[in-house]
Structures are given as structure tokens and as C-alpha cells.
Amino acid sequence: MRLYYIFILIVVVSLFLFLRKCVDRKVEKVTDKEVVREGEEMLGTWASKSANGYIQFRLKRDGSLEYVLAEIPARDTVKIKGSFSISAAAGRSMNYFPRLYGFRENGDTLFNFYIRSVTPYNSTVSKYDNLILSPNSVFDTIEYKFYRIKQ
Amino acid sequence: MNIKISITKAIIIVILLSACGSKSNKRAVDATDLDKVIQEEAAQNPAGPSRSTLSGDDLMQLSKCEDISCVQLFMKERSGDFFYTKKGEYTSLNRGMVTDSAGKELMMPFSTVYFSSEPQATWRIAQTVHKKNLSDQLLNEFMQKGFVVVDSFRYYATEAKCYQYTSPQYPRTALFYSPTYKPWYMKGLYMKPSWLGYVFEVHYE
Numbered sequence: 001m002r003l004y005y006i007f008i009l010i011v012v013v014s015l016f017l018f019l020r021k022c023v024d025r026k027v028e029k030v031t032d033k034e035v036v037r038e039g040e041e042m043l044g045t046w047a048s049k050s051a052n053g054y055i056q057f058r059l060k061r062d063g064s065l066e067y068v069l070a071e072i073p074a075r076d077t078v079k080i081k082g083s084f085s086i087s088a089a090a091g092r093s094m095n096y097f098p099r100l101y102g103f104r105e106n107g108d109t110l111f112n113f114y115i116r117s118v119t120p121y122n123s124t125v126s127k128y129d130n131l132i133l134s135p136n137s138v139f140d141t142i143e144y145k146f147y148r149i150k151q
Numbered sequence: 152m153n154i155k156i157s158i159t160k161a162i163i164i165v166i167l168l169s170a171c172g173s174k175s176n177k178r179a180v181d182a183t184d185l186d187k188v189i190q191e192e193a194a195q196n197p198a199g200p201s202r203s204t205l206s207g208d209d210l211m212q213l214s215k216c217e218d219i220s221c222v223q224l225f226m227k228e229r230s231g232d233f234f235y236t237k238k239g240e241y242t243s244l245n246r247g248m249v250t251d252s253a254g255k256e257l258m259m260p261f262s263t264v265y266f267s268s269e270p271q272a273t274w275r276i277a278q279t280v281h282k283k284n285l286s287d288q289l290l291n292e293f294m295q296k297g298f299v300v301v302d303s304f305r306y307y308a309t310e311a312k313c314y315q316y317t318s319p320q321y322p323r324t325a326l327f328y329s330p331t332y333k334p335w336y337m338k339g340l341y342m343k344p345s346w347l348g349y350v351f352e353v354h355y356e
Contacts, residue, residue: 135248150176
């Protein structure tokens with residue numbers, strides 16, 4: 001009898017997750033916004049601003065990328081469409097050396113950064129979601145902080 | 152039958168609500184508030200190092216030190232910019248990209264400060280700067296204080312050509328400037344540098 005209830009629980013949870021996923025995808029399609037869940041914290045729109053300019057990029061679920069760069073005080077805004085991938089540095093483990101690669105539509109590399117950290121889904125520490133990128137994985141060196149932007 | 156329909160509706164409502172309730176999405180920032188958020192977080196974080204090298208005044212003041220405790224006290228006041236590496240060495244907290252002679256980019260502290268700590272050594276203070284623009288900036292600072300080249304020679308401490316500068320405004324002070332690929336007196340973080348370092352050694356006599 002106990003096994004039966006455990007089985008029912010597993011079925012209900014699986015059904016809930018499946019239906020939630022279906023609804024998430026539908027919501028994403030209708031609103032054109034990424035609904036981020038556990039394990040997909042990288043997805044969505046990220047932006048950073050400094051005295052020199054504003055950078056924003058959107059990592060979509062289908063692997064496509066939208067990149068916007070506005071330099072200050074220039075008025076032109078560069079908009080680039082392409083794709084992105086997250087993979088380990090050559091010969092390194094994905095757990096320790098994940099890198100974010102952005103590519104233009106013609107295949108040229110737009111950026112290539114080490115992912116220093118991203119706010120976990122269940123974080124109760126951060127008020128805002130951050131993505132910290134760095135040119136290399138050397139501790140205590142240059143890093144760029146991006147914030148999740150409301151789409 | 153009605154109960155079953157009600158339960159199904161409730162489940163659908165729960166799913167719809169949870170679909171809209173992504174925790175990550177709730178922690179998103181409005182693009183228009185980005186400036187405010189960045190400023191808010193910067194105000195909470197402790198201030199980082201504000202400079203990459205000691206100034207000309209600092210080096211001249213350090214050169215007047217007669218013992219290690221004087222140097223340690225002087226550098227303690229600058230602990231926001233430099234950290235104590237080991238006896239006789241301080242390293243700048245400001246780090247960045249330095250390009251070596253092969254064009255390879257290396258991440259390293261922008262400068263290191265050395266002093267002779269051996270009991271029998273002639274008292275010396277030197278700063279090695281790892282970036283040309285910072286070196287030019289520091290050399291300009293000395294030039295603005297009236298320092299001019301009075302001599303040049305091959306210096307055994309850097310195994311390179313060294314330029315001696317003096318200034319009528321600072322009669323007992325001499326600057327020895329030497330761009331080199333060797334560490335000053337074989338001291339330092341890097342024993343075989345592949346990039347050009349700029350040694351500023353200041354003597355007070």
C-alpha cells in the first residue's frame with residue numbers, strides 16, 4: 001500500500017513538472033520572455049552599464065543570441081544577432097572552467113568569457129540576479145558584472 | 152464529477168501561477184533602474200585599490216627611511232593599494248593585463264615595491280612597474296619635479312642600461328630609471344620575465 005502511495009506521488013510530481021514545463025514554454029512563446037527554472041539560470045537578458053557604455057545580451061532557450069552595445073557618448077547603438085554556447089575551456093572540466101561563447105551570424109566570435117558565477121535559482125542571498133564574466137579563470141582578477149534585466 | 156472538475160481547475164491554476172512565478176525572473180532589474188542598482192551595490196561593497204603604483208613623492212619619502220620598520224609603517228598606511236608579499240616586497244592590489252614581448256597577454260599586478268632587507272646591504276628602495284603607460288606617468292611626475300638625466304650606465308642590479316636623474320629641487324635625491332627584462336637584484340614575483348619592466352630606484356644620500 002505504501003509503495004502505491006509513493007508511486008502516486010511520483011506520478012503527480014512528474015505530471016506537475018511536465019505541465020509546468022508545457023505552460024512555461026507557452027508563456028515564453030506568447031510573451032517572448034524566458035521563464036527561467038532550476039539549471040537554466042544563464043538564460044534571459046543580462047546587462048551592464050559603465051561610464052563608457054551599455055552592454056546588453058539576451059541568451060534565448062533555442063541557442064540564439066541578441067547583443068546590444070551602446071557606447072557613450074556616441075549615439076549609435078550596435079545590434080548583433082547570432083548564437084551562443086556554453087562549454088568547457090579546451091581540455092578542462094565543465095564544472096570548473098565553463099565559458100560562454102557568443103558568435104555572430106557569420107560564425108565570427110563575438111565574445112569568449114569564463115563564467116565566474118551566476119546567481120542560483122533558489123538564492124535567498126542576492127536581491128538581484130548577477131552573472132559575473134571574466135576573461136580568464138585566474139582568481140581575483142578582472143571581472144564584469146551583469147544584471148538580469150526585466151524583459 | 153463536479154469535484155473532479157474543480158480539482159482539475161485548481162491544478163491548472165496552480166500550474167499557471169507557478170509558471171509565472173520564476174524566482175530568477177523575480178530578481179530581475181528594470182533596465183531604467185540599472186544605474187541606481189549599480190550605485191546601490193557599489194556603495195555596499197568596500198572600496199577597491201585606488202592606484203597601481205607609488206607616486207614620486209611616496210618613493211622619495213620611502214628612500215629617507217633608515218630601517219625596515221619605517222618602510223612597514225609607511226606601507227601600512229597604503230595597505231588599501233599594496234599588500235605585503237614577503238620580506239622586502241610589496242605588491243600592488245591593482246592587477247590587469249600586461250602584454251609580453253611575444254604579444255601574449257598576462258594577468259599580473261601592475262607594480263611591485265622592493266627594498267633591501269639584508270643586514271649588510273646598502274639601503275635601497277625600488278619600484279618595478281609592469282606597464283609602459285604607468286611607467287611613463289611616474290617618470291613624468293619626476294620630470295615635473297625638475298628631475299633631468301645626468302648620467303647613464305649599465306647597471307648590474309637590472310643588467311640593463313640605467314639612467315640617473317637628479318633635480319635641483321631635491322638636492323640629496325637621485326632617481327635611477329632602468330627598463331629591463333631582469334628582476335631588480337634578482338628579487339620579485341617573476342624571476343624570468345618575458346615583458347619589459349621599468350625599475351624606479353630612488354636614493355637619498
